[in-house]
Amino acid sequence: MIHFTKDILHNFESATSREWLETNGIGGFACSTVIGVNTRRYHALLTAAMHPPAGRIVLLSKLEETVIIDRHRYDLSTNQYSGAVHPRGHTNLEGFRLDPFPIFTFAVDGVRIEKSLFMVHGQNTAVIQYRVSERGTRSVQLELRPLIGFRDYHALTHENEALDRSVHVHHEKLASVRPYPDNPRLYFAHDAEELSPKGYWYRNFEYALERERGLDSVEDLFNPMTLRFDVSARESATLIASTEVVDVAPADVLCRQEVDRRALIVADLPAEDELVRILTAAAEQYIVNRGDQKTVIAGYPWFTDWGRDTMIALPGLTLVTGRDEIARSILCEFARHVDRGMLPNRFPDSGETPEYNTIDATLWYFEAVRSLLQYTADYPFVSAHLYPVLAEIIEWHIRGTRYGIKMDADGLIASSDPKVQLTWMDAKIGDWVVTPRNGKAVEIQALWYNALRTMEDIALKTKIPADAQKYSTLADLAQHSFNELFWNEEGVCLYDAVLDNQRDASMRPNQILAVSLRHSMLSKERAKAVVNAVERxxxxxxxxxxxxxxxxxxxxxxxxxxxxxxxxYHQGSVWAWLLGPFIDAYFKVNGNGKKVLDQVREWQRVFSPHLTEAGLGHVSEIFDGDSPHHPRGCFAQAWSVAEVLRAVLENGVVRKSGRSTKAVAVS
Known part of the structure; x- marks a missing residue:
């Protein structure tokens, strides 16, 4: 259990760097900081996915919370404005924990108030509860003022006359608002004694992280109503915000169901290790519905599902955690979207036609299938549902597809469109491709060879000898050409890319895949040299x-x-997902003796505190290249979580069996 005490919570800078995340399995989410101050446009108590897993709208941004004890008012909420923090409710916080969802403990004039928040799985519904204790005979009331956004989650909103201020009261415990006709209706189920529908604009909230990112950072939010709860003689107050008509009565039942559902996720851990427990719980939050199948959200708070990220993350999110049925579902869902031998790069937020600007997502698909077979040996499933698609992909790559992606006469894969960023190093500013890697990129050849050997294996196991021979011949040609073309004698490593006769000797991490993938084209000596160069x-x-x-x-x-x-982005930033391939390669060339295990476990020891320093229980997208390697980008990234989890489990870094209940505490 991750928890914090006053030393962190009363330090504004430390507290606002730590963010919690709740998800609902259909693309919706809630997130903020451990003191409740929103520092991003993406921070909200209910961001609904109206076209799962996309179509995200910030509905309920936050709550203004005040407790009245014997007529004295105390703020529980905290906001940041330009040059000011007001109110400063975080100074009343004495504890925060993830147990399993966010729980905030306030101590106000001797009264303890415990606030919890969770999302209902499969619904755009957030349940917020307050439990009051140690109040004695005093009068205690709670005032909640919902602040609504009703905007695309990438945007900001400002005071305007178009907003419909009306509150529809369905009955004494259910109200709703629909401030704009193009937005869904938001329902508020509650057990308050009083609802006052008079509304106000709250102006000029400042989001510090948006300002740091050079983006618009000031927002106005509308408060449509005030809810007043008398908790002098009862233990709790409940508010449920939802896009569905809901009843407040079953809130405790919903809470127990969610606690039980999450307990099952970590009930049978494959290793007795707290990092494994935390990341196994985190892994589930990236798996969401797309229609009647599953997909993977690439990262929170701003990514949807991306083909490359999904395929890289699939083994760690599903197979090492024993959820192979979800892996099958994801593979089938993406098979439906293969077009001209290519997997989609991403599905846009608004749900229109997928984008196919990627050369590697499709090749990672083969590695995901290979991993499924490694864990399940389910060749009948692959033969019946995936092999025809895989074979078609190979044929398209041989004869050529979008962006000049085509197998060359030497058996290697090339692309010929310099204006499109096709590899995972895909940053582009206007017409400037920041890391141009067209031609033949090193990891693309590694993935292509791995795909051909995987197809050879499937064909042999399913008794298609002619196909097996074809793929074996292609793989042999690729291996010979790769070693001739990509070995850098001077650097004693691999070139990063080759275009015509120009060899790019940039020292980048892409070459580690030529060692780490199950099927490698390198000799032991060259593989060892690559790992040494990358480590150095x-x-x-x-x-x-x-x-x-x-x-x-x-x-x-x-x-x-x-x-x-x-x-x-790709000019020095540290990428956490690459820990997975590096650890694989490190063990492959050094063996798994005690000295090697001790070294990797020491790296794990240094890494583990990160789980309490940014996205709580998650792994960030990137880190600064320079020490102390500050976390950056998305605070919760699927392939970062997945590859760390997969690598430590598959390579025996953590000790097997049992389950740990040790808490991760920060004070």
Missing amino acids: DLFTPYGLRSLSPADSRYRGHYEGDAVARDSS
Whole structure:
């Protein structure tokens, strides 16, 4: 259990750097800081996915909370404005914990108030409860003032005359608002004694992280009503915000159901390790519905489902956690969207046609299938549902598809459109592709070879010898050409990309995949040299740098406006997901003796405190390349969580069996 005490909660800077996340399994979410002050446009108590898993709208931004004890008013909420923090309810906080969802403990004039918040799985519904204790015979009331946004989750809202201020009271315990005709109706089920429908605009909230990112950072929010609860003689007050008509009465039942559902997720952990327990619980939050199948949200708070991220994350989110049926569902869902031999790069927020600007997502699909077979040996399923799609993908790559993606005469895969960023190093500013890697990129060849050997294996197991021979021949050709073309004798490592006769010797982490993937084209000696070079120049305990600090283009900090950030995204920033391939490769070339295990466990020890320092219980998207490697980007990234979890379990870094109940405490 992750928890914090007053030393963190009363330190505004420390508290606002720690963010909690609740999700609902259909793309909706809630998130904020451990003291409830919103520092991002994405912070809200209910962001609904109206076209799951996309179509996200911020409905309920936050609550203004006041407790009245014997007629004395005390604020529980905290807001930031330009040059001011008001009110300062966080000074009344004495504890915060994830148990399993966010629980805030306030101590006000001797009265204890415990606030909890969770989302109902499968619904755009947030349940907020307050439990009061140690009040004696005193009079205690609670006032809640909902602040609504009703906007796209990437946008901001401001005071306007178009907003419909009316509150529809369905009955004494249910009210709703619909401030704009194009938005859904938001229902408030409650057990308050009084509802006052008089509304007000709250102006000029400042979101500090948006300001730091060079974006619009000031928002106005509307308060449509005030709810007053008398908790002098009862123990709790409840508010449920939902896009559905809901009843407040079953709130406690919903709470127990959610606690039980989450307990099942971590009931049978594969290892006795707190990092494994935390990341197993986190893994479930990225798996969401897309129609009647499953997909993966790439990261919170701003990504939807991306093809590349989904395939890389699939083994860690589903297979190592024993959820192979979800893995099958995801693979089938993406098979439906294969077009011209390509997997979608991403599904846009508004749900229109998927985008296919990726060369590697499709090849990662083969690795996800290989991983499924590693865990389940379910060749009949792959043969019946996936093999025809996989074979078609290979044929498209041989004859050519979008963006000039085509197998060359040497058996390697090339792309010929310099204006499109096709690899995972995909930052683009206007017409400027920041890390141009067209031609033949090193990891694409590693993935292509891995795909061909995977197809050879499937064909052999399912008794299609002609196909097996074809894929074996193609793989042999690719392996020979790769070693001839990509080995950098001077650097004793691999080139990052080859375009015509130009070889890019940039020291980047992409070459680690030529070692880490199950099917590798390198000799043991060359594999060892690659791992040594990557460890020497790129390794940090939080992941691999995207460019060597010795390179003149290296950027050690990811900060500033959009141009500054995008130009450093893959020019030095540390990517946590690459810990997975690096650990695989490290064990592959060094063995798994005690000295090697001790070294990796030491890296794990250094890494683990991160789970309490940014997105609580999650792993950030990126970190600064320079020490102390401050976390950046999304505070909760699917492939970061998945690859760390997969690597430590598959390589025996954590000790098997049993389950831990040890708490992770920060004070």
